[in-house]
Amino acid sequence: MRTALTIARRELGGYFATPVAWVFIVIFLLLQGALTFNLGQFFDRNQADLAPFFEFLPWVFVLLVPAITMRLWAEERRLGTIELLLTLPVGRGAAVVGKFLAAWVFCAIALALTFPFVITVNLLGSPDNGVIAAGYVGALLLAGAFLAIGAAISALTKNQVIAFVLSVAVCFLFAASSFPLVTDFLGRNAPVLVGIAGRLSVFARFDTFTRGVIEARDVIFFASFIGFWLFVNTLVVELRKAD
Amino acid sequence: MSALIEIEGLTKRFGGFTAVDHVSFSVARGEVLGFLGPNGAGKTTTMRMLAGFITPSEGRARIDGHDVQDDALAARRALGFLPEGAPSYPEMTVEGFLRFIASIRGYHGGEASARVEHALGLTALVPVRMQGIDTLSKGFRRRVGLAQALLHDPPVLVLDEPTDGLDPNQKHEVRALITRMAPSKAIVISTHILEEVAAVCTRAIIIAAGRVVADATPAELARQHPSGELEDVFRALTASPAKAA
Incomplete structure (x- = not known):
């Protein structure tokens, strides 16, 4: 566990050592602000809540979270440092968890920097801050789910662009799996999959949180989802380490 | 033996x-x-x-x-291993990188510092310890790789x-x-x-x-x-x- 934390610390330092972190945070906040205030009609709604904020957040995550994870393993492969890292006395699992934790903490920092939204809505009215807090918990879990997908895909390639595009595609798949477009298609062609697709939809789970409900089964869902992808990540690293 | x-x-x-x-x-x-x-x-x-x-x-x-x-x-x-091409993390400083290796190898606090100092000394890296690895010449990078391999006196x-x-x-x-x-x-x-x-x-x-x-x-x-x-x-x-x- 201690080595996982050492790796996480190094990785997190790596984010902030390059402009990547700052570019990401600025773009994330700008995008989230523009979507919430303009498209989400934050002011015109005349309601003291962060519903428009949480409505667009998942889509921003689909697009931006893979940008956080694309370098995690692809960069190690490109630099050849994967050979160094995997010949140090570090378990594969510890390396995978360490990198994931760094990306997750980074996401948490970006999310925490959206605090002006919370202040604004509290200045303008008296929102239910419990609902907002639940929304943030959901957002962190959703980010974790997408990060775990992105990290596993990053381990497949040494090309960051490929890692990014593939991760966006897979995240989108899990995001859209409860949408009518997808369920109608599955209903016509493979009805058995409709239920499964709905259950795997990370957006539907996230919605529950934004309504202020934290249910154990949703938390367990996200935990197992993240666990599954970290396991896949470990397998990919082990099987393709020297490729 | x-x-x-x-x-x-x-x-x-x-x-x-x-x-x-x-x-x-x-x-x-x-x-x-x-x-x-x-x-x-x-x-x-x-x-x-x-x-x-x-x-x-x-x-x-x-x-x-x-x-x-x-x-x-x-x-x-x-094992102390220097991989082909002596890979290291370019965005880190020489000392930061060696501290990372020391921590991975289970050294903390004063012992970690002593190990890092010793490795820097052995490979004559003391003058560039605070420099980013990406600013170093090929010869220095090779020595950073060597310092990493020697750090725990394997x-x-x-x-x-x-x-x-x-x-x-x-x-x-x-x-x-x-x-x-x-x-x-x-x-x-x-x-x-x-x-x-x-x-x-x-x-x-x-x-x-x-x-x-x-x-x-x-x-x-x-x-x-x-x-x-x-x-x-x-x-x-x-x-x-x-x-x-």
């Missing part, structure tokens, strides 16, 4: 191509083994299998008695081309360092600089097309050719199997 490095029938196939073909040897404490061969002969693949980075198709390797596959963490604790050192990219002075220093450390360790260095073998190695193995074609002291090897030159022996041994294949 049993050998610190034991390799038995190590084989690696990539698809239909056999990169390393039943290589066996062992290295005892006090030995410096020069691992020679033309490019593509299988040196790096053998070293990667020994370091546990590539899973062998066949055979086994042990470091300080620990199997590199079945008892990987213990084997890696006893009983086994496996160095893939440790002097590549160094200027003659730096080469001399690294060779002197290897010679100084030799009595307490088992060291394998790969190189294609033959003078290096004569300078630091107590024994040399030549591999060609994945097979061991010679295993002797540098002096014995040199005697195998009328000219008494290691280079002629190397060419005679490694050119023929390539032609046959």
